[in-house]
Amino acid sequence: MKTLAAVLLLVSSVCGVGVGVGTADTIAITGATVYPKPDTKLEDATVVIRDGKIVDVGKVGNVAIPAGAKVIDGKGKTVTAGLVEASSQLGLIEIDLEASGNDGRFGTERTEVHAAYRASDAFDGRSVAIPIARGGGVTSAVVGPRGALIAGQAAWVSLSTNAIAPVKNTVAMQAALGRGASAMGSRGYAIERLRELFDDVDAYRKNRAGFDRNQSRRLIANRLDLEALIPVLDGRTLLVIGVDAEVDIRAALAIAAERRLKIAIAGGDEAWRVAKELAAAKVAVMLDPTSNLPGNLAAADVRDDNATILAKAGVRVAISTLGGTSMTRTIRQLAGIAVANGLSWADGLASITTVPAKLYGVDRGTLARGAVADVVVWSGDPLELSTRAETVIIGGVVQSLESHQTRLRDRYRTLPK
Amino acid sequence: MRSGVAVFLCFAFACVQPTRPTKPTPKPEAPSLDVEDSWVDPTGDLPVGVKREVGERSGALRNPQAPVIAIRGATILTATPSGTTRIDGGTIVLQGGAITAIGADASVTIPSGARVVEGKGKFVTPGVIDAHSHIGVYAAPASQAHDDGNEASAPVTAQARAQYAYWPQDPQIARAAAGGVTTALILPGSANLVGGEGFTVAMKQGRTTDDVAFPGAARSLKMACGENPKRVYNDKGMKTRMGEYAAFRTAFYEARAYLSKANAYTRARALWLKKRNRANELDAVRGARPRVKVEAAPEPPGVDLKLDTLASVLRGEILVQIHCYKASDIAEMIAIADELGFQIRSFHHGLEAYKVRDLLVRKGIALNTWADWWGFKLEAFDGIEENAALFHQQGGRVTIHSDSAIGIQRLNQEAAKAMASGRAAGIAIDDNIALRWITANPAWVLGIDSVTGTLETGKRADVTVWSGSPFSVYSRAELTIAGGEVTFDRAIGLLPADFELGHTTTDGGITR
Numbered sequence: 001m002k003t004l005a006a007v008l009l010l011v012s013s014v015c016g017v018g019v020g021v022g023t024a025d026t027i028a029i030t031g032a033t034v035y036p037k038p039d040t041k042l043e044d045a046t047v048v049i050r051d052g053k054i055v056d057v058g059k060v061g062n063v064a065i066p067a068g069a070k071v072i073d074g075k076g077k078t079v080t081a082g083l084v085e086a087s088s089q090l091g092l093i094e095i096d097l098e099a100s101g102n103d104g105r106f107g108t109e110r111t112e113v114h115a116a117y118r119a120s121d122a123f124d125g126r127s128v129a130i131p132i133a134r135g136g137g138v139t140s141a142v143v144g145p146r147g148a149l150i151a152g153q154a155a156w157v158s159l160s161t162n163a164i165a166p167v168k169n170t171v172a173m174q175a176a177l178g179r180g181a182s183a184m185g186s187r188g189y190a191i192e193r194l195r196e197l198f199d200d201v202d203a204y205r206k207n208r209a210g211f212d213r214n215q216s217r218r219l220i221a222n223r224l225d226l227e228a229l230i231p232v233l234d235g236r237t238l239l240v241i242g243v244d245a246e247v248d249i250r251a252a253l254a255i256a257a258e259r260r261l262k263i264a265i266a267g268g269d270e271a272w273r274v275a276k277e278l279a280a281a282k283v284a285v286m287l288d289p290t291s292n293l294p295g296n297l298a299a300a301d302v303r304d305d306n307a308t309i310l311a312k313a314g315v316r317v318a319i320s321t322l323g324g325t326s327m328t329r330t331i332r333q334l335a336g337i338a339v340a341n342g343l344s345w346a347d348g349l350a351s352i353t354t355v356p357a358k359l360y361g362v363d364r365g366t367l368a369r370g371a372v373a374d375v376v377v378w379s380g381d382p383l384e385l386s387t388r389a390e391t392v393i394i395g396g397v398v399q400s401l402e403s404h405q406t407r408l409r410d411r412y413r414t415l416p417k
Numbered sequence: 418m419r420s421g422v423a424v425f426l427c428f429a430f431a432c433v434q435p436t437r438p439t440k441p442t443p444k445p446e447a448p449s450l451d452v453e454d455s456w457v458d459p460t461g462d463l464p465v466g467v468k469r470e471v472g473e474r475s476g477a478l479r480n481p482q483a484p485v486i487a488i489r490g491a492t493i494l495t496a497t498p499s500g501t502t503r504i505d506g507g508t509i510v511l512q513g514g515a516i517t518a519i520g521a522d523a524s525v526t527i528p529s530g531a532r533v534v535e536g537k538g539k540f541v542t543p544g545v546i547d548a549h550s551h552i553g554v555y556a557a558p559a560s561q562a563h564d565d566g567n568e569a570s571a572p573v574t575a576q577a578r579a580q581y582a583y584w585p586q587d588p589q590i591a592r593a594a595a596g597g598v599t600t601a602l603i604l605p606g607s608a609n610l611v612g613g614e615g616f617t618v619a620m621k622q623g624r625t626t627d628d629v630a631f632p633g634a635a636r637s638l639k640m641a642c643g644e645n646p647k648r649v650y651n652d653k654g655m656k657t658r659m660g661e662y663a664a665f666r667t668a669f670y671e672a673r674a675y676l677s678k679a680n681a682y683t684r685a686r687a688l689w690l691k692k693r694n695r696a697n698e699l700d701a702v703r704g705a706r707p708r709v710k711v712e713a714a715p716e717p718p719g720v721d722l723k724l725d726t727l728a729s730v731l732r733g734e735i736l737v738q739i740h741c742y743k744a745s746d747i748a749e750m751i752a753i754a755d756e757l758g759f760q761i762r763s764f765h766h767g768l769e770a771y772k773v774r775d776l777l778v779r780k781g782i783a784l785n786t787w788a789d790w791w792g793f794k795l796e797a798f799d800g801i802e803e804n805a806a807l808f809h810q811q812g813g814r815v816t817i818h819s820d821s822a823i824g825i826q827r828l829n830q831e832a833a834k835a836m837a838s839g840r841a842a843g844i845a846i847d848d849n850i851a852l853r854w855i856t857a858n859p860a861w862v863l864g865i866d867s868v869t870g871t872l873e874t875g876k877r878a879d880v881t882v883w884s885g886s887p888f889s890v891y892s893r894a895e896l897t898i899a900g901g902e903v904t905f906d907r908a909i910g911l912l913p914a915d916f917e918l919g920h921t922t923t924d925g926g927i928t929r
Contacts, residue, residue, distance in 0.1 A: 094792075095792060095793070095794060095795055095798065096792075096793045096794060097644070097793065097794035097795070098794065098795055128792075128798075129792060132791075132792075290823050290826070290827075291823070292592060292823075292826075293557045293558075293588070293589060293592065293822055293823065294557050294558050294588050294916070294917065294921065295557060295558055295559055296558045296559060296560070297558050297560070300558060300916075300917070300920060300921050301921040302921075325792065326790070326791050326792030326793060327789075327790070329789070330789065333830065333834070333890060336890030336891065337827070337830075337890060339890070339891060340890060340891045340892070340893055341893075383890055384889065384890055384891075385830055385833040385834050385837055385888060385889065385890050386833065386836075386837045386840075386888065387837075388837065388841050404798075404799075405791070405800075405801045405802065406801075408799055408801050409771075409801050409802075409803050409807075409842060412771050412772050412807070413807070413842075415772075415774070415775050
């Protein structure tokens with residue numbers, strides 16, 4: 001046990017980098033390669049954090065280090081904004097295959113509409129997957145339900161050690177089209193149901209009083225679900241539509257134009273085939289760049305450079321595990337893979353920082369003065385495989401990088417004789 | 418490979434065509450036979466060690482159709498266990514399906530007529546080998562029609578073989594080749610305790626499975642423990658791990674009885690042959706009837722393909738590949754192997770192998786695992802990023818496997834991550850070790866390490882050329898060569914599978 005204690009001491013002293021974990025100190029990261037924005041690189045630069053915000057970023061010498069600041073030597077390190085997983089189920093699903101650790105995944109058997117479901121009600125900020133994601137430099141995630149035509153509301157969550165409540169309860173409504181989205185297993189039927197649902201929302205809001213007195217035609221969704229869809233139909237809440245096939249993407253674009261919705265695509269295996277139309281409609285795509293298998297008969301035309309073609313056409317691309325939990329920390333590898341297939345490095349970093357932040361309207365993803373201080377100090381290029389997140393700061397607080405996994409590693413580093 | 422069943426039957430029932438016994442006559446003058454039952458089985462029912470690993474005469478090293486290819490000026494990483502493992506400014510020559518020369522540019526003569534690949538700035542490694550894939554048995558597009566990986570009709574289907582189901586036109590094959598993969602062990606799924614035999618393939622498209630079989634590869638049997646079998650058979654008579662391990666034992670004891678019966682027959686037949694030969698000798702000397710009386714030949718026992726395969730495990734003629742996650746499950750499978758007297762070649766997945774790495778290394782059992790998968794089910798809850806590194810540090814043989822048609826496309830990156838995690842934890846892992854995780858070590862797991870897995874003169878021409886370091890996220894395979902044949906060339910693009918022809922606009926998805 002003595003060795004174990006010594007190892008733990010060593011680990012905590014390495015991870016802490018001399019800065020107190022868990023307190024909102026004034027922090028200066030000095031002499032690092034800093035990306036205040038994905039397309040802006042400052043060599044030999046300093047980042048100053050105070051009261052949870054970025055107060056200064058600039059070349060060493062141009063930035064005053066406040067007295068009493070905890071200094072992190074950034075020499076040889078790279079500093080970026082904390083990474084954002086744009087489409088996740090963190091805190092909703094603990095163990096994929098265990099029903100007891102599984103929320104926010106709906107089948108289409110009972111009902112296709114769960115608009116009033118709020119991930120913020122179900123999000124478990126103490127999920128064991130969160131510290132593991134954080135250890136990979138991911139500081140925010142958009143968590144949302146899956147599975148039905150309308151699965152419910154996604155929340156923006158911070159992955160800090162003390163963030164039990166989401167940063168923003170509703171950043172999007174999650175929907176799906178295509179064969180899997182409806183009980184009928186028909187893509188045409190899914191669109192038919194969506195139109196019917198939207199008409200019912202109109203009918204409901206025009207006749208709320210009548211609805212409450214039971215003087216209404218039969219509507220296909222419950223009252224709270226209809227209420228929850230009003231901001232979507234008003235174009236105030238983003239509707240994220242999970243689709244892969246070109247035909248379904250075109251259907252999503254058509255219905256968005258018809259009802260003047262603000263939409264984004266999640267999945268988008270064949271989105272590259274609709275790049276021009278997506279760009280014209282200013283519809284962002286969340287995708288996994290490794291998804292290159294002709295996985296089903298409807299979406300067989302897949303390619304490695306999906307993200308590259310979309311970005312070149314002017315489509316905003318967010319890179320994501322698309323509903324993952326345990327693999328959240330791999331988003332930077334996914335971005336790197338997109339770069340290997342032609343995406344610019346800046347767009348790669350943007351795809352896991354600024355793009356999702358802007359898409360969901362949450363102030364994160366940059367190191368601009370005044371921004372919330374979600375900051376990662378990397379041992380090198382954040383998209384590279386050999387790189388590690390050495391210091392993770394969320395809201396100006398240096399985070400513990402301990403997790404279920406690091407504790408296991410330390411316990412079994414030496415085996416009993 | 419198609420002769421596998423016949424080959425095996427030979428061991429069990431003796432490779433002698435039974436000839437019709439001569440009809441004895443009742444004449445009293447016939448002398449009795451003086452043949453003693455001196456037949457000795459030197460091994461009895463005990464295992465005799467794995468015998469059928471690939472030898473150099475297997476055909477894996479011959480390919481008369483293969484072009485002559487020379488890659489020059491490259492950084493060559495050999496994945497050899499010792500000596501020079503990195504040659505900067507090196508040349509490698511491939512000819513007739515084998516590596517015929519390797520060394521510094523100046524020391525290697527390029528044969529005239531060779532296709533010369535300029536390797537400046539590029540890296541050359543052995544072709545990547547995946548010890549765990551379901552490509553071809555869970556082919557794309559994913560569909561019920563392509564669900565050929567789990568013969569989940571009974572918990573033990575040792576008679577099933579992945580080769581029977583493998584679709585050599587799976588569009589996933591070309592994508593794996595584009596990831597630098599030259600060889601893989603295609604395994605049945607993990608629904609069953611014993612799923613069936615694996616199929617070692619060269620990663621290339623073909624018309625029939627014989628076209629893509631790795632020549633002379635050793636046999637492998639897939640087993641699985643833990644959550645999957647008891648989930649699949651929960652309503653069909655096997656609800657717990659207790660039931661699983663009891664069923665394993667039951668199956669293997671049945672196989673042992675079957676083997677005893679087979680051995681008894683072999684012995685009885687040998688004795689009978691001796692008697693018949695002796696009788697023939699006596700008849701020849703006496704030169705007259707009546708002939709010496711010989712009893713009827715013993716009846717061969719019936720063939721049971723399931724027990725035949727399990728019996729070959731007990732005989733050590735097949736490599737045992739077991740899917741297990743938890744330390745306690747791993748130890749239980751080792752207990753069964755010890756009890757029945759067979760050797761386990763490797764555990765697959767083994768996310769908790771780090772907890773029992775001393776036991777595994779002591780037993781000489783390899784570990785095939787992922788870099789960072791965890792948490793998708795409860796038995797995967799304790800997976801850690803340092804699993805591979807800790808296992809290596811213990812002296813164990815590690816491979817990074819995929820179990821995924823996506824993951825197989827970037828095993829080099831997975832090895833890089835596992836290396837980085839190890840290094841961050843203070844465990845020394847050099848590039849050659851990490852490269853061996855996806856080349857030489859899986860070759861050993863598959864029992865083909867004498868012919869492939871490293872870059873050495875005389876080895877099979879399984880080679881990948883990378884645009885940069887294979888451990889960088891930005892590098893991609895540019896040229897993949899399996900058995901001397903180019904299976905992927907980025908300059909040409911992906912070879913579309915039949916399914917994709919006239920169906921998809923891309924030639925599979927690679928940037929031109």
